[in-house]
Amino acid sequence: MKRLVILGAGTAGTIVANKLRRRFPMSEWQITVVDRDDHHLYQPGLLFVPFGAEPPEALTRSRRSFLRRGVRLFLGEVEVVQPELRVVLLTDGRVIGYDYLVIATGTSPRPDQTPGMLGPQWRRSIFDFYTADGAVALRQALADFDRGRLVVHVVDQPIKCPVAPLEFAFLAEARFRERGLRDRIELVYATPLSGAFTKPVASAALGHLLTERKIELETDFLVERVDAERKTLVSYDEREVPFDLLVTVPLNLGADFVARSGLGDELNYVPVDRHTLQATGHPEIFAIGDANDLPTSKAGSVAHFSAEVLAENLDDLVHGRPLRASFDGHANCFVETGDGKGLLIDFNYDVEPLPGEYPVPRIGPLSLLHETARNHWAKLAFQSVYWHLLLPGRRMPVPNQLSLRGKRRVSRED
Template sequence: MKNLVILGAGTAGTMMANHLVSKLPKKDWKIHIVDQFKTHYYQPGFLFLPFDIYTEEQVKKVGKKFIPKGVNYIQQRIEKIDAENNLVDLENGTLSYDILIIATGSKIAPDEVEGMMSEEWKKSIFDFYTYEGALALRNKLRDWQGGKLVVHITEMPIKCPVAPLEFAFLADSYFKKKKIRDKVEITYVTPLSGAFTKEFCSKSLGYLLEEKNIKLVTDFAIERVDFENNKIIDYIDKEVGYDLLVTVPTNMGDEVIERSCLGDDLNFVPTHPNTLQSLENENIFVIGDATNVPASKAGSVAHFQAETLTDNILLYIDNKPLKEEFDGHANCFIETGNNKALLIDFNYKQEPVTGTFPFSGIGPLKLLKESIFNHWGKLAFRWIYWNMLLKGISIPFVSRNMSLKGKNINN
């Protein structure tokens, strides 16, 4: 009996377990999935928690209920991957593998910036990329009476690159509803040269920041947080003052990748961008936020990756050439506040453009255009996530590779 081991039971790992359990011959293969945590979080929901749009119960469930029958679920801490000997050291024993899938995700590392994780952490300095951070920020915003709100990105890459911008837009709506928008100065601070990660988006959607009276500070490479004087300071001594700092700290791969000497400087695993096979070990595959591929770190990307990776696992078992198929496809709703959202669809080579999705000419969703339909799509994604994505069910009319149908490529 051969062993296929999946490390991590988050979005990517759970999807792979559901994809493979019905495709690998049970008489030859045993699938194991390892994760130390009981709770599975709907991480896109963390964006909505601070604004009381989602409740705590809507963004978390018991993870084991999504692991299919026939998969051996092991709830233990992963100590180290011994790639040379095809072994995984757990807190209580060792697990051997013939094929390993690394789906250990990424996490915030606020300690990477001097002063960020100070005595003011969760007092005047917050994140919303963790469940605990989003809840603490919700409690802060409920009573906050106004001042300088700074929404800040430390460095790229980060999970869901548009989430910080969505936070700024939702904050604008939130304070308007509380009738204190005139008492809140919102500033968006980014290390990039524009508000969006994609150039065409920045040019096309700059009006949103002006319309919502959100100040933009670009090319800000933070050196430290001066928490005693409520300022963030970059390497050329540029300063931005705040009363409330909502920051996206450095995102890094799991510490097990560092302990196993399998990652880059940020603990992301060097991965073939099209096959999702490890560049260093042919029987190791990587998916989701754990990879270093230049695709967006988002659940929809992991969903598209999972379909290609499933095919490639089967091809690898049969000693056949792998598909160089994954194209970096990402599909993302961007909440803009006031019950509206944008939709972008892009890949490694094609930036987001205007058009219709998923059908040419008729949509019904508009690309790079605000609409209430896109907002409903954003909210509906939570149901799709729990009931389709995690279970490895394809989304109708949305292909794993980006389609050019309906897109105005020559914009």
């Protein structure tokens, strides 16, 4: 009996477990998934919680309910992985042996890593929204905020769902206009990047959205500390950004056990081959989703598009074949822009976002790099797709590899 252990039952871990359960016979394979609890949160939904949408408990399902029959779920915290012994040690003393291991433990915001972020102003004038508690606390703060300076801030890249801070800024701006408060509120977007978007072409094509909405852009801002007493962000080059209300995305780090196991980089992400997803120096270990160091977005779409690659390559490895499947870094992201509209971007390692139609050339029905109501409704509708198609590991009606069909080449100057 071969033993496959998957650490993490989030988006990536659940999809991979279900795909591999279909591929590997139960009579020959024992598949075990480990996570700290039985609560699967639809993380994209947290963006809307501060604006009055359904609370986090409505975005949560049982992890067990989405794992196929024959997949075991162990609840517990991982203490360390010992690759030389091929075992996983849990903090409660349990030992789980494996022949093959998939690390899918994601990434998490760590406000403790920025001096001054945690303290008396945390969840009073300084908020996050990437956690359920943070999103709920911010909802009341945002409802009470009727004048002053709102700063939306990203500590550093990479972060999961890299467009979410921009989406928050757009949604906040639209909400303030609806409430008749826009002239009394100053909006600032502070980013460590040289532009608003992570991709230069997207920044060039879409930067006007901030200008039109009168959102001030503070670029190349690498925060050194938060001066909570003065309500000011202070950068390493001594620039200051004052705030009355700060909505921040703290530094994101991978799981601590990755560092303890000697499997991670300085941010606790597992270095992998960017095409095969195989861990560097450990052919029996793969890492997927936000847990690895791929040079692409830490987004659910990446977990989805790379899951089939991992499944095929693990199958090849088990049967002694060369690893034939290759991940191209494909990612796509909806970007809420307020007023019931949204954008869609689609890209990979080598191709930046391009205008066009998606997923069917010349038909769409979704538009790339263009604000439409259809994109907004597609983002909202995706929650149902997520629960019923994506997590169960069913084939989605979109290609895993980036397709250039239906896209139009542009230059950065366009």
